[in-house]
Amino acid sequence: MIDWRSCAALVAFAAISTPAFANQNVVELSRNPANWAIQSGDYSGTRYSKLDQITTANVGDLKVAWTFSTGVLRGHEGGPLVIGNIMYVHTPFPNTVMALDLDHEQKIIWKYEPKQDSSVVAVMCCDTVNRGVQYAEGKILLHTADTSLLALDAKTGKEVWKAVDGDPKQGATGTGAPLVVKDKVIVGISGGEFGVRCYLTAYDLNSGKKVWRAYSMGPDSDILVDPEKTMSLGKPVGENSSLKTWNGDQWKIGGGPTWGYMAYDPDLNLIYYGTGNPSTWNPAQRVGPDGKPIDQKWAMTIFARDVDTGMARWAYQMTPFDQWDYDGINEPILATLDIGGAKRKTVTHFDRNGYGYTWDRATGELLVARKFDPLVNWSSGIDMNKASPTYGRPKLVKKYEPIKTGTDETTKGICPSSLGAKNEQPASYSKLTGLFYVPTNHVCMDYEPFKVRYTAGQPYVGATLTMYPAPDTPNLGSFIAWDGAKGKIVWSKPERFSVWSGALTTAGGIAFYGTLEGYFKAVDQRTGEELFKFKTPSGIVGNAMTYMHGGKQYVAVYSGVGGWAGIGLAAGLTDPEDGSGAVGGFASLKSYTATGGSLTAFALP
Template sequence: MRGYGAALAAVLAASMALAGCNMGHGPAAVDAQRLTEADKDPGNWMSHGRTYSEQRFSPLDKVNASNVKDLGLAWSYELSTNRGVETTPIVVDGVMYVTSSWSLVYALDAKTGKELWKYDPKVPREVGHNACCDVVNRGVAVWKGRVYVATLDGRLVALDAKTGQPAWSVVTVDQTKPYTITMAPRIIKGKVMVGNSGSEYGVRGYVSAYDADDGKLIWRFYTVPGDPKKPFENKAMEAAAKTWSGDWWTMGGGGSPWDSMSYDPETNLLFFGTGNGLPWDEKARSPKGGDNLYLASIIAVDADTGEYRWHVQTTPGDSWDFDSTQTLTLADLTIDGQPRKVVMQASKNGFFYVIDRASGKLISAKNYVPTTWASGVDLATGKPIEIGDDHYKAAPTVMLPSSFGGHNWHPMAFSPKTGLVYIPAQEVPGAFGTDDKFAYRPGEWNTATNTDLNTLPADPKARAAMRNSLKGYLLAWDPVKQKEAWRVAHVGPWNGGTLATGGGLVFQGTADGHFNAYDAANGNPLWSADTYTATLAGPMTYTVDGEQYVAVGAGFGSIFYLAAGFAVPKVGTPENGKILVYKLGGAAKLQKPDLERIEMPKPPAMTASAQVVTQGHSLFNRNCLVCHGYNAISGGVIPDLRYSPLIANAADFKDVVLGGSRKSNGMVSFAKQLSEADAEAVRAYVISEANAGYAEAHQGGK
């Protein structure tokens, strides 16, 4: 009987967790009133940015500047995947919902971390080829007993919040085209809002609204115009087409709205940002120039109908991959003595925008990081004042920011208590130049830029100096004064999202494996915990039974670790990601992984000619760089080819690269892009880089 009683107790405990600590609610019992009045329910975190304003501010103050030193690990949960972790946990009535790479969804007891259910949408691994920036997912939305996830292969799935079983599933994209989705959906008045990714690969971006009950499409807003010979979907597309030239629609146009959204119940406006054009270089997509609306723009539409209301284009005719998809935060500010309702963004292009959210009027814009491509923003036109070479027409241009941006996807936070915005800022220079040999390749990485310009120097000291020049810091920004309040320097760039709290704290993870708390007023460091892996996701906080918890997703991955592996140390095979949850007095232990450096094996001797290696270098940059890294130096998320035994055997290498033998791991065949001679040239180039790396690691015979 004891065994039966223990089993019954366990079943009852799980059922109570799924029913929520508030016994008046069922699982994920979130409706329009709860979301609109989220500030009255600070113990829950019911949407991606906690409230529709996406401030990522929690009024909770039981963990505060005076006692945060006592924060300890309450529990951790190991995810099922070892790629990037970008999820922001959703917590409703004692249950946490998170995602991991490949769009897996998990329901956990928010007090103990016990798994309640797990859902795997079984995304075909070859779809990973279409994901520019890792196979990540940023989280779910919840609504009236269901959990909604957008999958990497373009589906929107509604799950029963109690069981994790699908209630319905719809395909939101043309799956014959290289669309992907990594963003967290948002739900407004029974409509699920979702965008998509794929601007480099050959798609036309759009935002869709689906009925949360049955998945029926309600409205769709395209972000760039289609074929002008066909009827335009609306007047906004007709107006946009006048700002393009050439045959842009044959390549899709780009403009994918792949991340941030926010909503203003007062005006019923949905705000979202759009991505870059296809390709990056405007000369290749719109030969006569033009603003190319609505690329790199902040757009407001009616949430009920999707009808266009206004836009601010942060980078007209964008040629630098300056997406405007970063966090869109709503706030009420006093500017020049007048109350203003604004939407704010620390844009990828390096400028901080403050916009009247009802009218779309640009109030102010100031660079928050060094911007060598523009001296400022003309408030009358809203256009940046560009300096130097016009869209790198004359010569290669080295500039700040680069395509990595002054601020990327990592969410920023705003505290109404301090009036400051907390930005994961960075300085990563990049070189831009035209690829004179560019030819559009559907389904492949299309930038029309000369990727050879960003080749790393051969000299180890010069390479180290380049690595050391990369900066990352937590920046506290006053949006009224458009002025820095304080900053905290990090070891390098690509650090985590931020959370501000009523306890006077700012939380942020770092790329070098820490989770930190700072004084929100002055940036003084107050607490730090080792996470032993890059901690990039947006943190959040919640309460269960009156106790405050702080949670963050931790896991090695994302675009910087794909394309810029030279900037991070090689510490072995990435482990599965984790959800880490802290509370005052927490005594759980996080096991330190074995981070012993893997020694590079002695590579094959170089037998190819210098001409073949040079050819292989260009082919590698065109086809392989975005995943396997500059100079074949991977960050460890995708295999570092310099370490691979495949490079010693031409047949084995060809079997993977051309034969697609590792398609199930996401490595699709490149037989359409590369000939056998091309593949052999790529192998020769990787061998040359392996020999250079081995020589550097064994200087002096060590």
């Protein structure tokens, strides 16, 4: 007879003693709030720091402690890392990485400049951004524009190994930050606007060898789902869950990019991430043989996957048969929330479609799905009736139903625009208040699909967009506090432009973020009251971070306008329809800021 008590004890011991349940080096570094060891602050993706030297009472006294020019213009997304006395800085293309000595006036210890063919810039969708490097076991992991995944020696900057993740000649590019989990480096890929069938890949941390790859759509063996064990809304996904929701072989050019930030639960051994838009943007070219919409699974999806095998535990599709490029790549955030009087381990996600979702992170049960932007008009809500055949799906407003969006027909007044009610700029979860702090957009659009032919390496978009401010609001964005358990806005602070900067919360009671016109701001987490602002040299699309050095807390952020919202300034574009309509939507931004590329660090006097 098997002694189950002995087995349980052995499993419990293994969980405590075996570092394989998470990368112990990353765990230990991120537990020390003096470091900023992961792009998202921790494996849960909370972007919350326990540092509390800077408080609501003294944050107004912040001064610029030091600045650093990256030497590169264009959009500076992501943020630096701090490990001990060294800060690791990255840039947009050409994806330079530098190590700065914080003990000696930020002296450059080493500088790494990857060799890339500059032609890759032509296939980068929405600026030449890079969302950050990661650190583990003495290595800096960099995902370059040409899709190379590089491991650099953190002490010297020398290349340790290199893996090629995709083919830029087919339209694949690298813009996302990798994540190190256990002995693996997990990385996604861009290319949905070029008809690339995208995927998430795990590489061995020590050798760079590919361990597994999970495609966003295709046969079960490619997307790594078990028809009977992978769940969606409480039911097995079934055989060929993806193939039967595409017309013919269109899944082979199906998109579903995976360039967003990820989160990891070491207890469940699950990694969480989102997939993006199906290709093409013209929904009329993606209908089924009967001319009716089909879901195009698994684009626009949150996946929970086993890190060891890549097999999907559960999946949820936010926007089936996406019509408006509502990419589902936005970051997942893990927390424990009180829902209906019970503590639930959850994952929360603010989708571009305008809904804030909360799921049970183990099962994928949908717990909350509410609009975090009240201006959203393409849908009236999410069907939360478990007995309904449309359970978990958005309720489409008749004006915007797919049958109304044929080729060369312009649909006007869709809110949000393809920029989304929130784009890649990550939200933060404060363990102090139990609230989420979310950068948002209030931009609407007119959308005209047109017929497009697929050619490898050429744009496969198929839509012309015109963007403009949402009606009845003078501001293009807001910074909000969100109650993830109740699905409601607690407070909202309006901003002139979309808030394209990642948020940071701290134990000092502050939420930090930046604005497109270049202000770095601090607000009270409980009230939204603005306590500090400083105009940096350029618009901020980077993510605020904090660290401790020499007994002093610093807060730092990149400034360098760009990304999709700032592409007009970053790339010198003037046609209002360029940047998929963003140039026209943000034409007035040039009156407030200019291009740049720098890091600004703040501290108390």
